[in-house]
């Protein structure tokens with residue numbers, strides 16, 4: 001099974017007991033973190049049949065903790081070459097490594113942003129742009145499943161704010 | 177006193193509870209009364225990938241590794257910007273992915289020290 005990599009933004013920072021509750025709900029494959037602008041999110045690596053299944057199972061576990069809910073779904077820009085290969089879909093990690101080391105390709109592959117002993121983090125925006133322009137690879141600018149999940153989560157937030165969640169569910173069932 | 181029922185050897189992780197009693201904690205929470213981390217030594221996580229990420233944190237001016245050892249939290253990575261810290265689990269499902277998450281946090285917050293200085 002594939003491990004899908006995505007980010008779910010939360011409505012607020014979880015309190016200490018809620019952090020443990022999230023772990024015990026099964027989110028030990030996600031990390032809780034925040035950005036400099038006050039956003040709080042889970043970065044997730046979830047094994048599932050599809051990206052949508054993975055996102056759905058993470059959101060279902062978040063919802064087991066009262067008072068927490070998702071307000072957005074996205075992808076982190078920081079990737080390993082393994083992550084990049086999964087996002088790309090048409091290249092292996094080995095192929096990307098050869099391009100990164102200059103063994104193959106025109107050279108000039110984007111440099112890693114961060115390097116630890118055995119993990120290098122690259123910018124997915126930089127890698128995907130380089131692969132598009134230098135290698136002619138066809139890579140969509142955003143993952144369509146992630147974009148769909150984000151749109152649905154945001155619609156649900158609007159419905160929640162307007163106390164129309166049941167109405168939205170009926171509408172969704174009749175549209176879908 | 178160590179209630180025997182709490183110790184179910186089901187292939188989980190080694191834990192030490194608040195009294196320092198060792199036992200096993202499994203994913204299905206057979207031993208939920210056992211909370212806390214198996215401490216390797218101060219400042220070190222039991223997974224080397226995570227220690228490697230800590231080395232990067234300790235070189236990043238805006239970030240600090242804080243040990244908590246409470247519940248499922250080994251600790252946290254805190255930033256001077258006051259953004260929500262990165263929660264470091266005692267027993268992440270995949271230590272390599274958890275270490276990558278720490279490095280992503282570094283990437284997101286690397287410039288925070290500069291903007292603090294500028295303000």
Ligand SMILES: [Zn+2]
Nearest residue numbers: 255257285288
């Ligand atoms: Zn910061």
